[in-house]
Amino acid sequence: MAMDELIRAPACGGGGGGTVIEDLPGDVLALVLRRLDGASLAAVGCACSSLHELAADQETWRGLCLALWPSVRDVLGGGGGGEGGDGYRALFADAFPFLEAVSPAPATVSGGPSLPARLVSAVDLHHGGACIMSRVVETDTSSAWFLGSPFRVDALVQEGFSAPSPITPGELTLSWILIDPASGRAMNASSRRPVAVDRKWLTGETVARFTVVLGGVALDAAVTCDDRYGHVREVSLCIEDGEGGGVSGQDGLAAVTAAMASARRRGKGAEAAAKRRYEEFVQGKRARKEWKARREGIVDLCCSGVGAAAFVGFLVMLTFR
Incomplete structure (x- = not known):
């Protein structure tokens, strides 16, 4: 049975005489879960209490985190950190989305x-x-x-x-x-x-x-x-x-x-x-810069007009003095 079929199989003691995922030994299930990505592993852990316990394994989450972010090895160390030893799973939940x-x-x-x-x-x-x-x-x-x-x-x-x-x-x-x-x-x-x-x-x-x-x-x-x-x-x-x-x-x-x-x-x-x-942020920043440039241009034009008017007034005053 393929791994995705195992994950989709009825879990937690479903009725019927077919094979269910819980019929597999715990160590085999753990190996299967270690092949999942973080989002799938978190979803499987919500199925029932027995799968939740397997999906909460810190070594599994540690492997996921180190595969994505090798540097966190030096941050959390070997023990996983966090309260209750939940460091790697909590880190993934915070940092991946x-x-x-x-x-x-x-x-x-x-x-x-x-x-x-x-x-x-x-x-x-x-x-x-x-x-x-x-x-x-x-x-x-x-x-x-x-x-x-x-x-x-x-x-x-x-x-x-x-x-x-x-x-x-x-x-x-x-x-x-x-x-x-x-x-x-x-x-x-x-x-x-x-x-x-x-x-x-x-x-x-x-x-x-x-x-x-x-x-x-x-x-x-x-x-x-x-x-x-x-x-x-x-x-x-x-x-x-x-x-x-x-x-x-x-x-x-x-x-x-x-x-x-x-x-x-x-x-x-x-x-x-x-x-x-990000694209909306860049467009907004560009629009604000253009508006600011136009405003400064209008202010400069007004100042130039006032200066020119004052200069003309001064020349007129000297002419009719």
Whole structure:
């Protein structure tokens, strides 16, 4: 019987004389479940209590997480972390689905949720299906320097590295998981595939953007590739507002905290919806820039008119004096 047929077979002691999935030995069922993806494994765990126990196996979830994100091995360690040893399953539930479009919360509100004092970034960069970079970055988010400066986390700066094959920015995939060690909550701060690939002809660089839009701000994870040497030069995460300006560390941290507590969007259309939100965000930013430019042009024209009128008035006064 094929594996998908086993999963669809009647479970939990269904009637009739046919073979049911529970007739299989537990170790065989565990091997079958380990071949499922995360969404299917979570669905199987909802069928009944016996399958739930098998689907909650931490080694299975650990294998799923490490296959997607090798860097989390150094974050959660061998024990899985989290309360009750549920770290890998909780991490998958938080980090795999796309975030809903949430509005950023105020940076500091009396009685509101406190901002995390430390953020851990688990960053994995793949090219052509092969992992070419896997790093863990810890950021002290409680310092006055971080809170007052534009939000930015660097996973790779300047030193660069070369992949076994020439880098094609459009074939890169990125996972940037932000983890709050205090609460155990996590979120994927990047899209899996580039939402835009920008070529900078003057510097000879190409920037692949893995942007996630959260209401009025965008988490902009960028991978900069040096076209001259064919390697990745920089991997960074910034947050920008609707006008393209940088968001302070304090406001960016508030947006991240709100996103970690928000709902997740599941389903096949989640990635397309995330890209659509990015396109709408870019269009809105472009429209605001054009409106601002027109407004400044009108103001400049009015100032020039007032200046010209004053100059003409001064000449008239001198003429009839």
